[in-house]
Amino acid sequence: MELTDADLIARVLADDDQHAFGELVRxxxxxxxxxxxxxxxxxxxLADDLAQEAFLRAYKxxxxxxxxxxxxxxxxxxxxxxxxxxxxxxxxxxxxDEEQWRAEKDPRSVDAGLKHDLMHALSxxxxxxxxxxxxxxxxxxxxxxxxxxxDIPLGTVKTNVLRGREKLKRTLAAWAPN
Amino acid sequence: MIDDETLDRQLRxxxxxxxxxxxxxxxxxxxxxxxxEAGWLRAAILIGLALIGTGVxxxxxxxxxxxxxxxxxxxxxxxxxxxxxxxxxxxxxxxAVIFAIRKTPEVQDLVRLKF
Numbered sequence: 001m002e003l004t005d006a007d008l009i010a011r012v013l014a015d016d017d018q019h020a021f022g023e024l025v026r027x028x029x030x031x032x033x034x035x036x037x038x039x040x041x042x043x044x045x046l047a048d049d050l051a052q053e054a055f056l057r058a059y060k061x062x063x064x065x066x067x068x069x070x071x072x073x074x075x076x077x078x079x080x081x082x083x084x085x086x087x088x089x090x091x092x093x094x095x096x097d098e099e100q101w102r103a104e105k106d107p108r109s110v111d112a113g114l115k116h117d118l119m120h121a122l123s124x125x126x127x128x129x130x131x132x133x134x135x136x137x138x139x140x141x142x143x144x145x146x147x148x149x150x151d152i153p154l155g156t157v158k159t160n161v162l163r164g165r166e167k168l169k170r171t172l173a174a175w176a177p178n
Numbered sequence: 179m180i181d182d183e184t185l186d187r188q189l190r191x192x193x194x195x196x197x198x199x200x201x202x203x204x205x206x207x208x209x210x211x212x213x214x215e216a217g218w219l220r221a222a223i224l225i226g227l228a229l230i231g232t233g234v235x236x237x238x239x240x241x242x243x244x245x246x247x248x249x250x251x252x253x254x255x256x257x258x259x260x261x262x263x264x265x266x267x268x269x270x271x272x273x274a275v276i277f278a279i280r281k282t283p284e285v286q287d288l289v290r291l292k293f
Contacts, residue, residue, distance in 0.1 A: 016212045025205050030196040037196075048201065055205045118192050138189045169180055 005071040012062055021062075025055050028072055031139060032079050038134045039083045041123050050086055054079040069148060073141060077149040080131070121171040128156075129164035136161050 003011075003020075005027070011020035032054060036047035057078050058065075065074050122130060135146040136157070143161065147154045180188075236244065254262070 018206065018209055018212050021209070022202055022206050025202045026198060029198060029201050029205075033196050033201070034193055051201070052205050052208060056208055059209055118188055122189070133189070137186045138193050140190070165182060165185060168185060172180060172185075 006067065009062065009065065009067075009071065012059075021059055024071070028075055029055075031072060032075055035076060035134055035139065036079055036083060038122065038138075039080070039127070039131060046086070050082045051079065054082045057082070069145060072139075073145045073149060076135065076139070076141070077151075080149055117172060118168070121168050124171065125164050125167055129160045129167065132157050132160035133164035133168070137165070 003023070005024065008020040008024050011017040012024075029051065033047055033051045036050050036054075037044060040047045040050070054075065058075055061078075065071065122133065125133065131150060132146060135141045135149060136143060141149065143154055143157045146161075147157045150157065251259075251262075
């Protein structure tokens with residue numbers, strides 16, 4: 001029988017079992033790296049560095065995980081904090097990216113030959129909307145869980161998801177063949 | 179215009195599974211030394227130092243003190259030896275229970291409970 005996340009966390013807490021933590025990393029690496037790739041606009045190397053930092057922090061602070069939320073939600077929060085700190089260091093962190101916003105408004109600036117129209121459209125969203133859409137629509141978090149991850153009010157998450165969705169729909173509609 | 183449900187489904191389906199490709203191994207290599215391993219190392223160092231210290235003390239002339247102690251212990255009345263053995267067992271048991279409690283997450287969680 002496969003151990004649950006809670007079982008593995010208990011082993012890490014009780015015996016500092018690094019193999020158990022390794023299993024947790026294996027289980028969640030794809031979603032955490034996927035989230036960070038979306039946040040970093042598919043900068044794979046940076047996303048993986050941040051993911052590694054996130055898992056390292058998770059290991060060091062696993063005693064502060066109280067099991068009130070899902071382990072994946074807790075990991076997303078750490079990963080998002082890693083991303084935010086890194087972006088601040090790079091002085092690139094802004095609530096709304098004007099350049100990308102203009103690009104999103106003008107579908108002609110987008111390469112129509114791209115296979116992954118949806119992912120491309122997603123990468124064009126402003127950071128706050130992209131993050132909310134990725135967490136809620138792509139990773140299946142509830143609005144409440146996303147609010148915890150992002151440390152913003154629930155209403156803001158709902159608004160960002162709504163706006164992100166509408167922009168995605170508009171962008172995809174413009175790309176659709178007539 | 180596509181509806182919300184279709185958009186969400188497409189978003190979920192568009193998220194590929196990212197192969198590990200050594201990522202987990204990389205993370206594991208960057209973890210600090212396990213507290214268990216560190217504990218064993220500390221214990222080994224302490225025991226080693228204690229043995230060396232004992233050996234040195236014996237060699238510099240305290241050997242007769244140890245021999246005398248063992249002889250005096252052997253000459254104690256049997257009931258006193260039993261009390262001594264029982265006391266030692268009690269202390270060892272208490273130490274073992276304390277360590278067992280400290281290692282049990284359920285007991286640790288009691289501390290976190292909010293009443």
